[in-house]
Amino acid sequence: MKPRHKKLVIIASAVTALGVASVLVLNAFQSNLVFFFSPSQVVAKEAPIGKSFRIGGLVTEGSVQREEGSTTVRFSVTDTVETIPVMYTGILPDLFREGKGIVAQGKISANGIFQADEVLAKHDENYMPPEAAEALEQAAKAQKASLIQ
Numbered sequence: 001m002k003p004r005h006k007k008l009v010i011i012a013s014a015v016t017a018l019g020v021a022s023v024l025v026l027n028a029f030q031s032n033l034v035f036f037f038s039p040s041q042v043v044a045k046e047a048p049i050g051k052s053f054r055i056g057g058l059v060t061e062g063s064v065q066r067e068e069g070s071t072t073v074r075f076s077v078t079d080t081v082e083t084i085p086v087m088y089t090g091i092l093p094d095l096f097r098e099g100k101g102i103v104a105q106g107k108i109s110a111n112g113i114f115q116a117d118e119v120l121a122k123h124d125e126n127y128m129p130p131e132a133a134e135a136l137e138q139a140a141k142a143q144k145a146s147l148i149q
Helices: 003-031 039-043 130-148
Strands: 053-059 072-078 083-089 101-108 114-121
Touching (some): 039 053, 039 130, 053 083, 083 101
Antiparallel strands (some): 053 072, 053 101, 072 083, 101 114
């Protein structure tokens, strides 16, 4: 084999290896990507069915129901326009309260209940997750616009 052909084989092998590595990295990145949706977006069917995503907003007052003898909790999350029922099995964060901001990660089931795998709560009096704060702000703007019309 001539030196010129050896160089071409090495270059082709390097390009192929780089392509395979790029495909594997992008595939891993896409499978771990989790999007955020507000309750209004979930009701509008913008959220993916059967895929994990995050939902955020305020825990609706009076909606928290704990199952007897279990760690399963049912509650509702609202962005002040729409409300989504959530079911979570596990230990809730200490700062989880009605009327406070949360972000939950999980999937929406066929019956419209969000099955949460993880629930995150705010960490002090002045903090709300940025996604949840933005969703609440947009919902308030939409509500004002509908009242004006």
